[in-house]
Amino acid sequence: MSDYSIQHKLAQAAAAGEAGAAAAPKIRIRNLAKIFETRRGRFAALDDVSLDIPAGSFFMIVGPSGCGKTTLLRILGGLETETHGSVEIAHSGSERPLNSMVFQGDSLFPWMTVWQNAAYGLTMRGRPRAEIEEVVGHYLSRIGLTRFKDAYPHQLSGGMRQRVSIARAFANDPEILLMDEPFSALDEQNKLLLQGELLRIWDETRKTVLFITHSVDEAVTLGDRILVMSAHPGKVKTVIDVPFGRPRQVLELRARPEYGALVYNIWEELRDEVRRARAQDEEGVRS
Structure with a gap:
């Protein structure tokens, strides 16, 4: 795409x-x-x-x-x-x-990078690699974490981890x-x-x-x-x-x-x- x-x-x-x-x-x-x-x-x-x-x-x-x-x-x-x-x-x-869910606590996979966490839903659905790269790249850019794409959750603040959770949920493109x-x-x-940030992404x-x-x-x-x-x-x-x-x-x-x-x-x-x-x-x- x-x-x-x-x-x-x-x-x-x-x-x-x-x-x-x-x-x-x-x-x-x-x-x-x-x-x-x-x-x-x-x-x-x-x-x-x-x-x-x-x-x-x-x-x-x-x-x-x-x-x-x-x-x-x-x-x-x-x-x-x-x-x-x-x-x-x-x-x-x-x-x-x-549907996709975003929880109160930290729900990221600790062994995955920011990129891998954000791409998880699309990967599990077997979406084409080109689509995954474009969609995940788009949402990481929207939440301002592109330069942290190779970082692991323990290297991020609590707010950054929740931003990744939001990007993962929207990237998966659920109906609810x-x-x-x-x-x-x-x-x-x-x-x-x-x-x-949530309002800006939701407006899209x-x-x-x-x-x-x-x-x-x-x-x-x-x-x-x-x-x-x-x-x-x-x-x-x-x-x-x-x-x-x-x-x-x-x-x-x-x-x-x-x-x-x-x-x-x-x-x-x-x-x-x-x-x-x-x-x-x-x-x-x-x-």
């Missing part, structure tokens, strides 16, 4: 995402429940969750600790099976993988990108930089993204819609539309007064759930 071809593919993907957002949802979740059997009995992680997630949207999930956010993502990623309810994902029918608090372990400066592709975060600021900065979940068992408390257009500049967005007002409103929705989750934890310790 030439430089033109990859840019043409990205433009097509972005256009398809925008068109899909107005059509049928990419993900339909109906009456979803998940119950775990534990030594202390049955634990309901999710209860009666119903959602429609449009194609091409950046969908954020916030909620108190233990509300089932990660369980929901793992069900969507095929790593857990629901107890009740249904999940329908509209597959395009192409050879692209259905699942992100579980990928920036939570980073300092504020690296977090702001990575948010900006307009993939359907589900992103878990504990940060209301991060949810408003990145998202099109924000799901606020209740304390466990996790339910849909509300879904909030983010009114800010794209492309977005992280710092400029946060300087706007309406940004602060939206963060405050979401925190108002979330605060009682955080208190309820804390009370549940304290009750669990006493029992």
